[in-house]
Amino acid sequence: MISLKKYLDAQPAGPFAEAGPEERDLLSVALDAYGSALLEMGNCSLDACPGLGDDLKKNLGDLRTCLSSGMSCASLTVTENGVRERLRTWGRDAAKHYQGKACEVKELLLVMAHTAESVSARDQRSAGQMNVVTERLKAIASLEDLSEIRASIEKSATELKTSIDRMTAEGKEALDHLRDQVANYQTKLEEAEEIASRDALTGLSSRLYIESQIEKRIEAGTALCVSLIDIDGFKKVNDHYGHLTGDELLKQFGAELRSACRTTDVIGRWGGDEFILLYDCGLAEAEMQTERLRKWVCGNYEVTGKSGALKLRVDASIGLAAYVAGEGMKELVARADAAMYNEKRHRSAAGGTA
Helix, strand or coil: CHHHHHHHHCCCCCCHHHCCHHHHHHHHHHHHHHHHHHHHHHHHHHHHCHHHHHHHHHHHHHHHHCCCCCCCHHHHHHHHHHHHHHHHHHHHHHHHHHHHHHHHHHHHHHHHHHHHHHHHHHHHHHHHHHHHHHHHHHHHCCCCCHHHHHHHHHHHHHHHHHHHHHHHHHHHHHHHHHHHHHHHHHHHHHHHHHHHHECCCCCCECHHHHHHHHHHHHHHCCCCEEEEEEECCHHHHHHHHCHHHHHHHHHHHHHHHHHHCCCCCEEEEEECCEEEEEECCCHHHHHHHHHHHHHHHCEEEEEEECCEEEEEEECEEEEEEECCCCCCHHHHHHHHHHHHHHHHHHHHHCCCCC
16 A cells, blocks of 8 residues: 555546556556455454454445545545554454453452452461360360360360351352352353354354364364355455445355255355355265255345345355365365365356356
8 A cells, every 4th residue: 555655646646547558557456456455454353353343344345445546646545544544443442342351351360369368268267266176175185074074065066066157158158159250251251252253244153263173173183175165256246236235145145055054064254255164074075065065055146236136146166175184274275275266267267257
């Protein structure tokens, strides 16, 4: 963006459309690259802070639609300032969000510390009471009158029982309180983990969760295949009909994926219009499932456009890779990604939309 601004500042004032053909081509490529960077920043914000990423992604997407070769330097400056302001706002909100989470953890630690302190104080009181009883029992041993010995033993036994009962009650109260507090924070932790493990838009598994599941399977050495799915021509949907229509298509596509997959398959959104599937099986079975999936999810979709209901033909490019012993998660996903883009190129060369 800085390089693009320097280039534009060096040009004569006026709309970009007044530039020469080569300059317009360069501007178009630069603006497309900047727009793609904004889109990727939005996607990354979902991974960084799932609870707040949707708003930033939408705001950056709206600014991306404003980029065109017909805009002026002043318009680009306004767009750049908008990007800066939204990133600053999101950064502050994300910091407050995680600060709140940190405060909850500190709160739990304080509760545990106070409980431990309470138990310690109770034990000290009980130890004092025990010392009194012990001294009395020693004194009883020196008595010679049986009636005095009996009376002293009864009194000591009563005090000892009272002391033990108090210790038990105080201990139970402290443990019950701590148990309630831990259960409360456990619930909050589970809710936070659930949010982090889900893609906010589609409800499918998040990229972070998928990565953890791949690592888990690699460590276990079980059979694993990874499939990357990319919706062909999705950028045109956003450009022609807007991001709300694009988001609705992504949600519908994700729902179709969930319907077509088996309960053992792990389905997630990898980023943008890319989805990822984990198959706990060998390559032959995964290939059969992939072809079945392709027939199910590709076809006609009905979404809401700017002027009402809109029917779209949706096709997808799919890349499949089976885990090879010794490779890491990045290598496995990279091979699936390469297979997916290879199919996309072949479809484009054959005259299909990619």
